[in-house]
Amino acid sequence: MHGDGTDGQALDSVCTIPIDELPDGLVVADAEGVVLAVNRAAERLTGVRASEAVGQVMDEVFPFRDHDGREWWKALDLAGGLRTRSRVPERSLRLPGGRELYVAARMIRVPARGGDVERVTITLRDGGARARLERSRADLVTVVAHELRSPLTSVKGFTATLLAKWDRFTDEQKRVMLETVNNDADRVTRLITELLDVSRIESGRLEIHRQVVDLPARAQRIIAGRVAAGEPEDRFRLIVGENLPEVWLDQDKIDQVLANLVENAVRHGRGTVTIDIQSVGWGVAVSVRDQGEGIAPELAPRVFEQFWRGNSRRRGGTGLGLFIVKGLVEAHGGTITVQRAPEGGAEFRFTVPTGTPDFA
Ligand SMILES: Nc1ncnc2c1ncn2[C@@H]1O[C@H](COP(=O)(O)OP(=O)(O)O)[C@@H](O)[C@H]1O
Numbered sequence: 001m002h003g004d005g006t007d008g009q010a011l012d013s014v015c016t017i018p019i020d021e022l023p024d025g026l027v028v029a030d031a032e033g034v035v036l037a038v039n040r041a042a043e044r045l046t047g048v049r050a051s052e053a054v055g056q057v058m059d060e061v062f063p064f065r066d067h068d069g070r071e072w073w074k075a076l077d078l079a080g081g082l083r084t085r086s087r088v089p090e091r092s093l094r095l096p097g098g099r100e101l102y103v104a105a106r107m108i109r110v111p112a113r114g115g116d117v118e119r120v121t122i123t124l125r126d127g128g129a130r131a132r133l134e135r136s137r138a139d140l141v142t143v144v145a146h147e148l149r150s151p152l153t154s155v156k157g158f159t160a161t162l163l164a165k166w167d168r169f170t171d172e173q174k175r176v177m178l179e180t181v182n183n184d185a186d187r188v189t190r191l192i193t194e195l196l197d198v199s200r201i202e203s204g205r206l207e208i209h210r211q212v213v214d215l216p217a218r219a220q221r222i223i224a225g226r227v228a229a230g231e232p233e234d235r236f237r238l239i240v241g242e243n244l245p246e247v248w249l250d251q252d253k254i255d256q257v258l259a260n261l262v263e264n265a266v267r268h269g270r271g272t273v274t275i276d277i278q279s280v281g282w283g284v285a286v287s288v289r290d291q292g293e294g295i296a297p298e299l300a301p302r303v304f305e306q307f308w309r310g311n312s313r314r315r316g317g318t319g320l321g322l323f324i325v326k327g328l329v330e331a332h333g334g335t336i337t338v339q340r341a342p343e344g345g346a347e348f349r350f351t352v353p354t355g356t357p358d359f360a
């Protein structure tokens, strides 16, 4: 699979590190620019095989250029330049027709201080991955700013109108406006609470405080809450399997998971919402399903992404719910999947291990 194995071996004379194991690309050249070694990651990143590169000159096999088209290797000027210089800071470069790479180098001098350059070690990292990460952070900021601005615009608009024209509105009109303001303020608060959950999940700071949790009772409570809020009672069905084991979970977080899945089933789904709790030996599986449109299999992995709302943008959600649900389930050592429910509709199924007391 891997050429004639010249890669890595050429370096054995100067170093014993198995360079093919490095996660980043590595290219080593001598002071004349003759390539001594190319590791496997560098082959992958540049598309140049070690067997073709070793023994050739840098200029020809790795003609890196910066954004202004300048040749990177020539600009290093190994023979000239300051004799104390050894580090070449990371830069974003390209090979002709290739993708963006982050390239850094170190000049090995003998003697180390002020000597002639003996070798140059060059590290390569995938620039695309980092650029994508930075872009996704920038996207996140844009989305959050937008999500916060729309309710705040409405709060500002209604309060300004009320303050300016208080006497011109009837009590009923004022009431409607204040209700809208109240709802929008709730929405901002919810969004901020969810964003804090997201940040805890992403940074791994989510703490799980385990206690014995009666899952059927928790599910019953969520259903009772929806019924109290005006949902018809026969819209919900609770199925509880036999011999459920005792489970140690974080009750608040499990409530949050159940509430989110039930809310989604009510809001995005249709028909009867079923919560089905079964033992799976080493833990418990909970399925929440409805009889609505369901989720297309090709979109299934996306529903757990932050801010993904499919085409339900108008239904008022933030698109953070399932991302948080997945984070909470995984923090318990569990997993969650989505599939088509037997009667159509979406079926979210999460499984959590029985867990042990915190102090065990
Ligand atoms: N039971 C369901 N039936 C159909 N679509 C669903 C269901 N649950 C979630 N979805 C889809 O997944 C998206 C993401 O859900 P979620 O992360 O909870 O965000 P939100 O509910 O705020 O829109 C929803 O916007 C919806 O398009």
Ligand SMILES: [Mg+2]
Binding pocket: 260, 263, 264, 317, 319, 321, 322
């Ligand atoms: Mg939701």
